[in-house]
Amino acid sequence: IAGITQAPTSQILAAGRRMTLRCTQDMRHNAMYWYRQDLGLGLRLIHYSNTAGTTGKGEVPDGYSVSRANTDDFPLTLASAVPSQTSVYFCASSGGEANEQFFGPGTRLTVL
Amino acid sequence: QQQVKQSPQSLIVQKGGISIINCAYENTAFDYFPWYQQFPGKGPALLIAIRPDVSEKKEGRFTISFNKSAKQFSLHIMDSQPGDSATYFCAASMENSGAGSYQLTFGKGTKLSVIP
Numbered sequence: 545i546a547g548i549t550q551a552p553t554s555q556i557l558a559a560g561r562r563m564t565l566r567c568t569q570d571m572r573h574n575a576m577y578w579y580r581q582d583l584g585l586g587l588r589l590i591h592y593s594n595t596a597g598t599t600g601k602g603e604v605p606d607g608y609s610v611s612r613a614n615t616d617d618f619p620l621t622l623a624s625a626v627p628s629q630t631s632v633y634f635c636a637s638s639g640g641e642a643n644e645q646f647f648g649p650g651t652r653l654t655v656l
Numbered sequence: 657q658q659q660v661k662q663s664p665q666s667l668i669v670q671k672g673g674i675s676i677i678n679c680a681y682e683n684t685a686f687d688y689f690p691w692y693q694q695f696p697g698k699g700p701a702l703l704i705a706i707r708p709d710v711s712e713k714k715e716g717r718f719t720i721s722f723n724k725s726a727k728q729f730s731l732h733i734m735d736s737q738p739g740d741s742a743t744y745f746c747a748a749s750m751e752n753s754g755a756g757s758y759q760l761t762f763g764k765g766t767k768l769s770v771i772p
Binding site for chain 1: 662700757
């Protein structure tokens with residue numbers, strides 16, 4: 545049982561290219577989240593999903609889109625990457641009675 | 657508007673000492689206050705959490721102190737060890753419109769270094 549997996553581990557991308565970051569969880573959690581982590585800024589919520597079929601915007605959603613076709617997968621798409629989207633991206637999930645969010649290992653994205 | 661303010665940005669403590677990290681929040685609707693620990697190259701992991709109906713929670717060497725009237729909470733690490741060297745994030749959350757998800761608002765983090 546892996547918990548949360550993210551792919552790729554790292555990626556260098558040319559500006560203007562489209563990129564999808566993948567996230568899969570095997571804990572059957574209803575809620576999933578995408579954060580970006582930047583030095584000195586902490587973690588900021590990009591998008592979230594309360595359950596399969598629903599999504600919502602977080603603090604910094606511009607330039608990103610998500611979908612939630614099923615419980616396990618929550619991909620994050622950058623339609624046209626820009627250098628300011630260079631960051632480390634973390635996927636997380638939560639479920640049941642507890643508030644605890646479980647985080648994946650992250651994807652380090654560099655946009656040139 | 658930063659809803660959770662964390663200090664200090666960095667902290668150096670000698671082995672065996674007490675590490676103290678402070679956070680303050682603004683939104684009184686927050687009802688869950690976790691601390692996350694993050695090692696380099698890894699995702700954050702829950703360390704300890706508290707709800708506002710208690711003033712203190714202790715788990716091993718880690719203690720959260722919570723002051724609801726001041727809207728402040730802090731993490732104390734007793735007998736700090738080199739293995740505690742990591743970045744610590746405080747956070748606050750409230751349930752998202754009763755939908756069962758909990759959006760976390762994070763502080764900016766404190767990099768703790770415990771020196772032998």
